[in-house]
Amino acid sequence: MKRVLPPRVIKGRKMKQLCCPLNGLRNISEFLYGGEYHAKPDQISCSARDWAEHVFFDENNAGLVIEWWCHLPTSYWFLVERNTVSDEILRSFPCSDIYKQRDDSPASASRDKGGQGE
Amino acid sequence: MPFGLLKYGLRKRYPAQHHFTPSKKLKQHYDVVIIGAGGHGSSIAYYLAKYHGITDVALIDKGYLGGGNTARNTAVIRSNYLTPESVSFYRDSVRLYQGLSNEFDYNIMMENRGQLTLAHSDAAIRNFRWRAEVNKHLGVRSELVDRKTIGEIVPSLRMSEDARFPILAGLWHEDGATARHDAVVWGYARGACQRGVELHQLTEAQGIDIDQGRVVGVHTNRGRIRCAAVVQAVAGASSTVGRMAGLQLPIHSFPLQAMVTQPYKPVLTPHVSSPHVHVYVHQTSRGEFVIGGGSDPYPLYGTRATLEQREKLTGAVLELFPFLAQARVLRQWAGTTDMTPDYSPVMGLSPIKNYYLDAGWGTWGFKATPICGKTMAELVATGRVPDLIKPFELERFYRFEQINEAGSTAASH
Numbered sequence: 001m002k003r004v005l006p007p008r009v010i011k012g013r014k015m016k017q018l019c020c021p022l023n024g025l026r027n028i029s030e031f032l033y034g035g036e037y038h039a040k041p042d043q044i045s046c047s048a049r050d051w052a053e054h055v056f057f058d059e060n061n062a063g064l065v066i067e068w069w070c071h072l073p074t075s076y077w078f079l080v081e082r083n084t085v086s087d088e089i090l091r092s093f094p095c096s097d098i099y100k101q102r103d104d105s106p107a108s109a110s111r112d113k114g115g116q117g118e
Numbered sequence: 119m120p121f122g123l124l125k126y127g128l129r130k131r132y133p134a135q136h137h138f139t140p141s142k143k144l145k146q147h148y149d150v151v152i153i154g155a156g157g158h159g160s161s162i163a164y165y166l167a168k169y170h171g172i173t174d175v176a177l178i179d180k181g182y183l184g185g186g187n188t189a190r191n192t193a194v195i196r197s198n199y200l201t202p203e204s205v206s207f208y209r210d211s212v213r214l215y216q217g218l219s220n221e222f223d224y225n226i227m228m229e230n231r232g233q234l235t236l237a238h239s240d241a242a243i244r245n246f247r248w249r250a251e252v253n254k255h256l257g258v259r260s261e262l263v264d265r266k267t268i269g270e271i272v273p274s275l276r277m278s279e280d281a282r283f284p285i286l287a288g289l290w291h292e293d294g295a296t297a298r299h300d301a302v303v304w305g306y307a308r309g310a311c312q313r314g315v316e317l318h319q320l321t322e323a324q325g326i327d328i329d330q331g332r333v334v335g336v337h338t339n340r341g342r343i344r345c346a347a348v349v350q351a352v353a354g355a356s357s358t359v360g361r362m363a364g365l366q367l368p369i370h371s372f373p374l375q376a377m378v379t380q381p382y383k384p385v386l387t388p389h390v391s392s393p394h395v396h397v398y399v400h401q402t403s404r405g406e407f408v409i410g411g412g413s414d415p416y417p418l419y420g421t422r423a424t425l426e427q428r429e430k431l432t433g434a435v436l437e438l439f440p441f442l443a444q445a446r447v448l449r450q451w452a453g454t455t456d457m458t459p460d461y462s463p464v465m466g467l468s469p470i471k472n473y474y475l476d477a478g479w480g481t482w483g484f485k486a487t488p489i490c491g492k493t494m495a496e497l498v499a500t501g502r503v504p505d506l507i508k509p510f511e512l513e514r515f516y517r518f519e520q521i522n523e524a525g526s527t528a529a530s531h
Contacts, residue, residue, distance in 0.1 A: 015426065029426065033416035036370075049516050056368040056459050056515045060357035062419045084371075085419045 016087075020071045021078050021094045034068030036060075037079055037098075064090070137308040138183065138317050144340050145316075148176040150498060151336050151345045153323045153359060154352035155179035156188040157299070157484060158476050160306035161491025162349055162498070163315045169492075170499035173314030176343060177307070178336075180322035184303035187353045190421070190453030191484040192376050192410045193299045194389055194398070196233045198260045198291040199526045200249050203509040204462060205256045207489060210506065212258075212293050214488035222305035226297045229403060231388045233294025234263075234271055236438075238283040238394040245525055246289040259292040274385050276440055283394055283437065294389055296400060302487055326363040332471040333363070347472040347498055354454030356464075356477035363470055368515050369456045369478050372413035373420060375427040377450035379442065381405030390438065393527070397434035407445060409435050413455050413481070423450040455480045460520035461527055465494065466503050466511040474498055475512060481527055 016028040036058045041050050059065065062085050069092070070077045079098065081090040126132060150166065152159045155177045166172040179185070195215055197208035219226050237243045246262050253260035268288045269277050277285060311317055318340070325337035326348065335344045352359045360367045382405050391398030396411045411431050414424075428450055435442055457480045458464060464478035476494055479486070493504045503511065509521055 028415075048518075052516045052518065053366070057366045058357075058368065058370055059366070060369050060371055060417070062358055062371075065417075067416075084417055087418055087420060087422075 018069065018080065018089060019092050020074075020076065021092055022076045023071055023074060026071065030072055032070045032072055034070055034077065037066040037068055137304060137311070139311045139315075141318065142316060144176070144318055144321065144338070144343065146342070147344045148316075149174040149345065150176075150347045150349065151343055152177045152349045152351060153179075153336065154186070154350065154355075155183045155303075155307065155317060155319065156186050156351065156353065157184065157303045157306065157487040158353070158479070158490055158494075159349070159351040160184070160303050160310060161487050162351060162476070162494045163310035163491075164306040164313075165492045165495035166499060167310050167313035167315050170495060172495075172499055175310070175315045176318055176345075177310065177315055178318045178321040178323060178338060180320070180339075182319045183307055183317060184300055187453045187455075187479075187483060188299055188303045190376075190451060191299055192398070192400075192408050193296050193484060194233070194400070195228075195295040195297060195485045196291055196389075197258050197293055197485070198233070198235070198249055198253050198289060199523055200245075200252060201521050201523065202252060202256060203521050204523055204526070205252055205258055207506055207510070208482075208485060209256060209258050209293075211486050211489035212295065214492065215295065215297060218297075218302070218305065218488060222309055224301065224305040224308065226301040226305055227403065228295060228297045230293070230295045231400070232271070233291040233389040233391070234268065235289040235291070236268075236285050236390065236392040236394070237287045237289070238285060238392065240286070242394065243287045246287065249289060249526065253291075261290050263288045263290045271388060272386065272390055274439060274441065275390065276438055281437060296389065296402070299484060302484075306487075306491065323359060323362065326359075326473070328363060328470055328473075331469075333473040347474065349474045349476055349494060349498060351476040351494075353456055353477070353479040353483050356456045356475075356479075360475070360477065363468070363473055365468060365470070365473075365475075367464060367475075367477060367512070368458050369464070370417045371419060371454050371456050372417050373422070373452040374410070374413045374455045374481060375423055375431070375450060375452045376408060376410035377423075377428065377431060378402075378406040378408050378448050379445040380448055382407070382445065386439075392434070392438060393525070395434040395437050397431060397438065399435055399439065406448065407435075407442060413457065414452075419454065421452040421454065423452055457481075459515070461523040462521040463490075463510050464512050465490065465507050466497060468512060482523075 017025050018028050019025045066081050069080045078094050080092045163175050163177045197212045199205045250260045250262050322339045327335035333348045350359045357369050386401040389400035399409045401407050409431050456478050458478040465476050468475045493507045496504050
């Protein structure tokens with residue numbers, strides 16, 4: 001029976017690669033891991049506990065996760081679906097797939113006006 | 119001579135000593151179930167039995183005793199942290215380590231060799247001065263040392279000013295030490311088993327029974343156990359086991375890789391680390407150079423070793439010790455580090471009654487083994503959180519009272 005190698009051991013490939021939606025297939029050393037993707041709670045109405053959970057707590061799932069990655073040379077942030085047990089990258093996609101519209105919450109609005117918030 | 123040894127071995131006067139209880143049938147009920155028979159789990163079991171007389175304890179592990187991150191860490195013991203909370207906690211751990219061989223009547227090969235952290239920038243010197251003052255105030259021996267003193271402490275270190283990152287100063291920590299990591303867990307488990315604790319290896323926790331906010335049992339591959347209290351001490355799987363109890367934790371699991379060279383004559387006495395070039399190194403009493411660095415760049419539940427990390431570690435260690443260029447790497451491995459946002463552990467109470475957390479041990483678990491076991495045992499036995507570990511509770515994240523030790527890890531991540 002032919003032994004199937006795990007996907008991260010591919011002959012002839014020198015370094016693990018990640019497909020950036022903007023720049024295509026690049027070496028993993030060009031990327032920065034940016035944490036798990038969580039849906040953001042409404043920062044005006046949510047409680048301090050909810051906010052703490054959003055900021056600090058993670059699923060840290062052994063299996064499929066969706067996470068933020070950045071292509072450093074172009075400062076391009078995007079999302080990746082990855083298996084944290086086999087280290088297989090399933091897909092990468094631009095964050096516009098999840099964020100359909102601009103985030104116009106007061107915090108980001110005051111930042112846009114030059115930080116005139118309270 | 120060989121016959122003498124054979125005779126000694128076969129005489130009935132010197133029967134073979136079993137360290138641990140031979141495997142028994144799993145009972146249906148225990149007072150306390152400790153998930154994870156590593157250093158921490160064994161240590162909790164030991165102090166529960168020794169100081170609190172609680173011996174109806176099952177110490178369960180899905181693998182074998184001390185086969186997880188206890189076997190994979192680089193065995194560094196030190197207490198030169200930055201915050202008063204951490205310094206007091208690790209200081210007491212180092213003190214317990216000092217007396218452990220005598221207490222166990224079992225040699226854990228504790229060697230007080232000191233630890234030297236190197237500064238390659240002005241910012242690092244400022245940080246070291248701060249750490250040294252906090253340490254001294256709390257009774258920990260740390261001091262800022264200049265280049266001349268560094269040269270005297272570690273003559274083999276490359277002190278050239280032409281280096282890419284010249285060494286400007288150092289934080290000399292005289293209390294720094296190393297010990298045989300396996301012996302620590304064996305000593306604790308032996309002491310616990312002698313007092314009646316049951317060690318059950320190849321017994322995997324698969325689910326946790328909770329009734330009205332209180333833990334009542336653990337499902338294992340060998341059947342269900344009812345119990346009054348559960349402690350989870352599973353570094354590397356904290357989130358996975360926590361999830362069985364319905365808990366979400368502030369943890370990300372990253373692999374951390376290390377490697378050792380072939381054995382050489384003793385040339386390096388203290389443990390040397392450089393957060394700037396991301397490497398730490400010491401020579402074991404066997405002569406091997408143990409080389410470690412930061413965690414991997416992204417989370418993974420796996421213990422594979424990578425060429426990239428080997429190149430990074432090698433490049434960094436050659437900055438400090440160029441003579442190692444001829445050394446041959448014997449092996450490279452990884453352990454799983456449960457990193458928390460503030461680089462401090464999560465220990466103490468959980469939202470579930472009688473379910474205790476001993477988690478988030480990132481890269482600082484081995485050095486905390488004795489004090490963590492002692493304080494956690496006190497918590498389990500009395501239900502009161504000891505002052506020493508109160509600041510490390512899970513609730514701190516909800517109060518935004520993190521204990522920031524990101525700058526005090528041996529090689530920043």
